[in-house]
Amino acid sequence: MNSSHANISEELLARYLADNASESERNNVEAWLTESEANARELAAYRLIWDHTASMKKSSAPVDTDAAWNKMKGKMAAFKSPMAASEVKTIEFRPEMKKRRLPVTVWAAAMIAILVMAFGWFFLIADKTPELLNVATTNNTTEQLLPDGTKVFLNYNSKLTYPENFKGDLRTVSLQGEAFFDVKPDAAHPFVIQANGTEIRVLGTSFNVKAYSEAPVRVDVATGKVRVSKDAHRVELVKGQSAEVLKDSIRSLQANMNLMGYRTQVYDFNAADLQDVVSSIRDGYHVDVRLSNDKIAQCRLTIRFEKEPVDATLSVIAETLDLNLRKEGKVYWLEGNGCQ
Known part of the structure; x- marks a missing residue:
């Protein structure tokens, strides 16, 4: 047989359709199929003719690929000269021909395709990323x-x-x-x-x-x-x-x-340095509290405040440590000479 394809021979297509092609040849045909939709349509038409030409019952004798292909080419000549995409879509067989039952593999492929689409749609809805x-x-x-x-x-x-x-x-x-x-x-x-x-x-x-x-x-x-x-x-x-x-x-x-005082407004100090006390109050009340000098930073304080206003809290601290409390604008100052 002579080749009628630029990239693949009819002999190879015949062996592919008869399931006699080697693994390498099958790979070549499948690569050819992926090159264009026209190639896929062409092979589909060939397969349709091949299936109608072949015997519906399996025979124990070896498949004569050349004979089958020649017989198939005779049927193809009736509509192919050459085969085009538009012609492939209009291939029909006479009503008097025996109706062919689609291979099990075709039904299986169709069912798989339907299931894939169904599950794809389900997961598209079910797994939609929640809005942030x-x-x-x-x-x-x-x-x-x-x-x-x-x-x-x-x-x-x-x-x-x-x-x-x-x-x-x-x-x-x-x-x-x-x-x-x-x-x-x-x-x-x-x-x-x-x-x-x-x-x-x-x-x-x-x-x-x-x-x-x-x-x-x-x-x-x-x-x-x-x-x-x-x-x-x-x-x-x-x-x-x-x-x-x-x-x-x-x-x-x-x-x-x-x-966590910013949430609870509860402060419980146990022998804490005044510097740490002031830091907690500053962060919890969101106010600017400062010490006038480093000497009073190490003064220790044991005391508990629960939901007290910031002015009252600072006044109690100043009284407890014998310090002075002064407010300048939005800044609170604790002043003193240190602790004994």
Whole structure:
């Protein structure tokens, strides 16, 4: 037989249709099919004629490819001169010809295609990425209830991003700034916070996360257990423990519950340096409090405040340590000569 194709011979097509082609030849035909839709349509037409020409029953004798191909070419001559895409679409057989039953493989391929489309549509709807929502603060605090029932209390200049609905194995949110989390327990779906390259993972607990860009991420645990990770470093914390995430390590600390004063307005100092007391009040009340000199910075104070106004809190501190309190504009000054 002579070739009638620029890239592939009729002999090869015959062997391919008769399932007598070698693996290499089959690869050549399948590569040819992918070159254009016209090639695919042409082979489809050949296969249609081949199937109508071949015997409907399998024979134990070997397939005579050349004889089958010659017989097939005789039928092709009736409509192919040469075969074009428009002609392929109008191929018909006379009604008196015996109706051919489609091969099982064709039915299987059709069913697979239908299932793929059905499942594709289902997952397109079911797995649609939930819309991300944001809650942010500037010079205020706010509390946000998440879709799973978790409560988040945001400090000043903070932003929380979370999905409108939690889907999948994890409940993931991201934080910039500071927030106190009271996580709704769900052992099957861990709660994960992404904060400045640090991952905080819990099942159900309460804790504070401080993640402003200019300082290391810090986590203080109020209840339950928390896992803090960054790169290859990881630490697990329980109630009363804290961690500070540095560039190349994670440092374990004792939790400082006064850091959560911005939410609770409760401060409990036990032999604390005045410098640390002032720092907690400054962050919790969002006011500018300063010491007049370094001598009084080391004065120690044991005292508890619960939801007291800032003026009253600072006045009690000054009275307790025998210091003077002065307000200049928006700045509070604690002044004195030091402590005995």
